[in-house]
Amino acid sequence: MMTAQSPLSSKPLVMARHPPIQTLLSLPDELFIPILIHLDIPDLLAVSRTNRRLRRLALDTQLHHLRLNVYIPLRLITYLSLRPTEHDLLTRHILRSPLRLAHRFHAAANGLRLAFARNSLRRKLALRPQLNELIQRGVYPATDARVSPVLAMRCKALEREKVRNLLEQELKDRIWERIRSVMGRREKDRQESVRVLVRRYSQRRRDDNIGANIFEKHRREVREAPTRAKVYRLRLFFERISRSQKISVAVA
Incomplete structure (x- = not known):
């Protein structure tokens, strides 16, 4: 008499094999060099503190030679071609012409002078005597107080x-x-x-x-x-x- 067996028990359980996970450190040095060329000195310093391999690549003389003589001039040429003109900067109020700077400086100086004068006048007006006190002192004639x-x-x-x-x-x-x-x-x-x-x-x-x-x-x-x-x-x-x-x- 044959007993029924479950399909799971009839076949042995086999684990599926996945390909090994590729990490950044598994890349060869020839691929790291073009990546590190685009980094600045602070970024290279931070990368060199991760492990010895990246430290060795970050301190490579050939890498710095390529950065200084090839990549940085190309980047400067690209950035200089993309920068806006002086007219665009003036229209966008990023740059100011000498006339506008002089006007702004004069307006600021004049505003500061007027603010000082206003504060001084406010203090003096707060200290001035009242009309009744002036009439009692004889400075202001009493008849003028009753005349239109x-x-x-x-x-x-x-x-x-x-x-x-x-x-x-x-x-x-x-x-x-x-x-x-x-x-x-x-x-x-x-x-x-x-x-x-x-x-x-x-x-x-x-x-x-x-x-x-x-x-x-x-x-x-x-x-x-x-x-x-x-x-x-x-x-x-x-x-x-x-x-x-x-x-x-x-x-x-």
């Missing part, structure tokens, strides 16, 4: 006009006084100049007369005085006479 602003402005305008007229009249008086003093000084100088001229003329005439008298007196003295030759001959004559008289007295 239009009439107060008209009264102030009339007061300013009155003060201006007084100052104008005083200025005119000072100007005319100055003119009269200048004219009087000029007339006095003119009279003094005439007196000085008369005095100089009379002094010159007097000096001329004195000089003429001295010259005439000298000429008269010269005319009356004997010449030196005449005096010398007279002296010789009288000496000859005196000698002859002495000789005659001696003979007698």
